[in-house]
Amino acid sequence: MTQDEILAALLEIFRETFDDGGIELSRTTTADDVDGWDSLTHIQLVSAVEGHFGVRFKLQEIMKFNDVGDLCDCIAKHTA
Amino acid sequence: MVSLYFAVPHRARWTLLLAASYYFYMSWRVEYALLIMASTLVVYFTTIGIQEAESERRKRFFVGVSVVFNFGLLFVFKYFNFLGSSLQQLADHLTLGVHVPVLHFLLPVGISFYTFQIVSYTIDVYRGDKEAERHFGIFALFVCFFPQLVAGPIERSGDLLPQFFEKHEFDYVRVTDGLKQMFWGLFKKVVIADRLAVVVDHVYSNPTDLDGFPLLLASVFFPFQVYCDFSGYSDIAVGAARVMGFELTTNFNRPYAARSVPEYWRRWHISLTTWFNDYLYLPTVVKRRDWGVRIAVVWALMVTFTLSGLWHGAYWTFIVFGMIHGSALCIEFLTRARRKKLTAFLPPLVYSYLCLGFMLSFIVFVDVFFRASTMSDALYIIPHMITGTVRDLVDLKNAGFSLGAIKGMFAGLGAPKWDIALAMVLIVFLELVQLVQARIVIREALRPRPTWQRWSLYYAMGVLFLLLGAFNNSVQFIYFQF
Numbered sequence: 001m002t003q004d005e006i007l008a009a010l011l012e013i014f015r016e017t018f019d020d021g022g023i024e025l026s027r028t029t030t031a032d033d034v035d036g037w038d039s040l041t042h043i044q045l046v047s048a049v050e051g052h053f054g055v056r057f058k059l060q061e062i063m064k065f066n067d068v069g070d071l072c073d074c075i076a077k078h079t080a
Numbered sequence: 081m082v083s084l085y086f087a088v089p090h091r092a093r094w095t096l097l098l099a100a101s102y103y104f105y106m107s108w109r110v111e112y113a114l115l116i117m118a119s120t121l122v123v124y125f126t127t128i129g130i131q132e133a134e135s136e137r138r139k140r141f142f143v144g145v146s147v148v149f150n151f152g153l154l155f156v157f158k159y160f161n162f163l164g165s166s167l168q169q170l171a172d173h174l175t176l177g178v179h180v181p182v183l184h185f186l187l188p189v190g191i192s193f194y195t196f197q198i199v200s201y202t203i204d205v206y207r208g209d210k211e212a213e214r215h216f217g218i219f220a221l222f223v224c225f226f227p228q229l230v231a232g233p234i235e236r237s238g239d240l241l242p243q244f245f246e247k248h249e250f251d252y253v254r255v256t257d258g259l260k261q262m263f264w265g266l267f268k269k270v271v272i273a274d275r276l277a278v279v280v281d282h283v284y285s286n287p288t289d290l291d292g293f294p295l296l297l298a299s300v301f302f303p304f305q306v307y308c309d310f311s312g313y314s315d316i317a318v319g320a321a322r323v324m325g326f327e328l329t330t331n332f333n334r335p336y337a338a339r340s341v342p343e344y345w346r347r348w349h350i351s352l353t354t355w356f357n358d359y360l361y362l363p364t365v366v367k368r369r370d371w372g373v374r375i376a377v378v379w380a381l382m383v384t385f386t387l388s389g390l391w392h393g394a395y396w397t398f399i400v401f402g403m404i405h406g407s408a409l410c411i412e413f414l415t416r417a418r419r420k421k422l423t424a425f426l427p428p429l430v431y432s433y434l435c436l437g438f439m440l441s442f443i444v445f446v447d448v449f450f451r452a453s454t455m456s457d458a459l460y461i462i463p464h465m466i467t468g469t470v471r472d473l474v475d476l477k478n479a480g481f482s483l484g485a486i487k488g489m490f491a492g493l494g495a496p497k498w499d500i501a502l503a504m505v506l507i508v509f510l511e512l513v514q515l516v517q518a519r520i521v522i523r524e525a526l527r528p529r530p531t532w533q534r535w536s537l538y539y540a541m542g543v544l545f546l547l548l549g550a551f552n553n554s555v556q557f558i559y560f561q562f
Contacts, residue, residue: 019417019420036416038342039342039357039361039362040342040377040381040409040413041413041416043365043366043369043373043376043377044373044377046366046369047369047373059362059363059366059367060207060208062362062366063358063362
């Protein structure tokens with residue numbers, strides 16, 4: 001999958017998980033930029049992403065997701 | 081100490097700090113130094129072992145040794161008697177002829193803090209986030225660095241260890257900033273916290289003798305007391321470190337401005353919250369995500385917050401305190417979507433103040449468990465502070481709000497009325513300062529101002545400190561007991 005495809009899929013997942021159709025994403029988006037994305041909902045997001053892409057992240061990887069870009073790169077690595 | 085620090089060449093500084101830190105620690109009890117040295121040695125060698133280990137199994141072995149040793153010590157000193165007495169109660173109840181031994185140890189000062197600090201370091205090395213520190217002297221200093229040894233902030237090795245290698249010059253601005261911070265911390269502690277403590281201690285030492293308004297007032301005072309006490313200590317610690325050029329983490333960020341329970345925990349005792357998040361909550365929720373996200377989150381929250389309550393002390397009141405917070409967070413998480421819909425029609429400002437009001441009431445309520453000496457005290461205080469106060473207010477109304485009746489309400493608080501009024505004024509003063517702090521960094525705003533303005537402020541604060549400080553009733557820092 002290309003980075004653009006991943007980002008587009010993520011956009012849908014974000015919008016659905018946080019129940020906010022107005023969310024916009026870029027590689028540099030962080031939790032501070034998205035209303036409702038905090039340490040409690042983070043696992044909801046991770047779970048949704050894993051379900052959609054059919055991947056499974058390790059704890060170490062999840063802890064290193066600082067922005068959407070990190071998430072994209074990790075997904076790409078797992079789906080390569 | 082500080083002048084020595086800057087006089088001594090950089091290479092020797094860690095020795096000076098290490099010696100000073102151990103001297104400082106031994107001023108409590110000399111044996112404590114042996115304990116912390118033992119922990120230091122164990123962690124130093126096990127982390128090098130982790131670093132050098134070839135296999136995953138060997139790495140885990142070393143992690144296990146470090147964690148078991150350190151938490152084991154913490155358990156023995158802190159929780160053994162609690163477990164013992166609970167088991168004893170159970171055994172007596174079942175009339176088994178068992179006698180559980182009681183250990184008579186004093187709790188080493190700061191053990192909860194430095195233990196957490198070195199366990200986080202161990203896990204960081206295991207995770208590969210940090211390289212094991214080989215310089216034993218500097219590592220020992222990381223464990224016992226005196227500003228943060230006794231009551232935190234709990235530092236991460238990645239933040240603090242490298243700073244010991246850096247050379248710090250004498251910087252007038254930085255040093256005076258540190259001194260100002262220390263003074264503000266001392267002010268909060270000696271003037272505000274210790275004054276509030278007079279009322280709180282009096283009421284909470286025999287709550288069942290009282291009813292109504294005194295219980296409520298003391299319970300409202302307490303959150304402010306514990307905030308000024310603990311954040312005051314943290315300011316002294318951070319300020320002292322800053323004087324020497326070290327930056328410690330911020331531990332508090334105006335916690336009572338929080339609009340929700342998760343936000344509260346992002347603002348209160350931040351170094352502990354992040355510790356529990358990184359080393360307990362996140363691993364737990366990630367591991368259990370297959371149970372379903374909601375179940376995993378609830379489980380992880382309850383485990384994390386019950387333990388974080390227990391971290392404060394081996395008492396049922398702390399466990400309940402933790403569990404209430406855990407439950408509140410679970411409820412907050414599970415009802416988020418529903419609440420968003422319900423409150424969408426409210427004007428944002430109204431909603432914001434409602435949240436604030438709710439949070440303050442919640443904190444007053446749950447802090448009763450934090451402060452009460454026993455569960456039965458806590459369970460007495462909570463209903464009585466509400467029903468009793470309602471009754472007091474009704475009586476007040478019937479008495480036509482006469483001055484005598486109002487004064488009567490304040491009776492039984494254990495302090496003269498002027499002291500109580502002063503305490504309330506101080507709380508308002510604190511909140512005003514915090515409101516200002518939300519907008520600007522006070523010390524930076526002061527800098528460009530003419531000397532006479534700055535120094536008038538310093539003199540005024542100094543005078544207030546000497547006049548208002550509760551020097552007769554100086555109370556030990558609350559968090560020293562943890």
